[in-house]
């Protein structure tokens with residue numbers, strides 16, 4: 595059996611009295627796109643933070659090809675595309691500098707870019723259609739362009755496992771289709787992608803598999819088997835009719 599790109603076992607995370615993840619176990623095989631869906635507060639970001647080693651688990655284990663989260667993050671084995679709403683856009687930095695940040699794990703402590711780093715940044719800007727905006731301040735981009743800049747950073751990083759937090763939020767349908775193409779190309783090259791999204795209707799187009807999270811894993815498998823009315827009611831509440839409407 596192939597070694598999973600990501601293995602999470604019995605992961606429990608609490609913030610004080612709040613139980614954010616309750617004994618979550620899952621594995622994702624290499625070169626797969628796995629959608630992560632659930633209500634607000636269902637633990638998606640907490641799962642990402644756990645995989646990145648940014649929160650301390652009460653119990654359980656995460657590993658990526660034998661690497662523990664913190665090590666995987668510092669070695670650039672796992673990469674993260676944040677919700678762009680969480681970023682300080684007044685920070686005076688150009689698009690090309692943001693994308694170069696993806697190369698830090700490949701550089702020595704001096705962080706002096708070499709030829710391979712410049713080449714990787716150029717290629718990532720091209721892949722995301724941002725070459726003409728490379729020298730613009732990141733704060734002067736549109737929402738969709740900002741997302742693409744962070745995806746370009748992740749491409750330049752060349753991480754084995756990539757976590758994308760809501761890459762489609764606030765992005766028009768044209769730009770969404772461009773992002774989906776880039777993500778499919780990354781999967782084709784062997785990257786594994788875990789993508790949190792509220793876009794249930796677009797899940798089957800994007801993903802090979804999906805995880806429905808509600809503090810614990812409600813269902814995990816092919817999107818059409820995960821998004822059943824019963825599972826959706828369990829995760830989102832409401833009646834089967836109203837929830838199922840949302841994914842048509």
Ligand SMILES: Nc1ncnc2c1ncn2[C@@H]1O[C@H](COP(=O)(O)OP(=O)(O)OP(=O)(O)O)[C@@H](O)[C@H]1O
Pocket residue numbers: 609610612613614632633634635636637638639640641
């Ligand atoms: N730093 C924190 N301190 C206390 N509680 C927290 C903290 N971060 C998250 N929580 C709580 O943990 C639970 C899971 O939050 P999390 O951010 O992981 O959910 P989410 O699925 O990413 O939500 P959303 O879709 O709104 O981004 C929520 O109840 C949230 O209020």
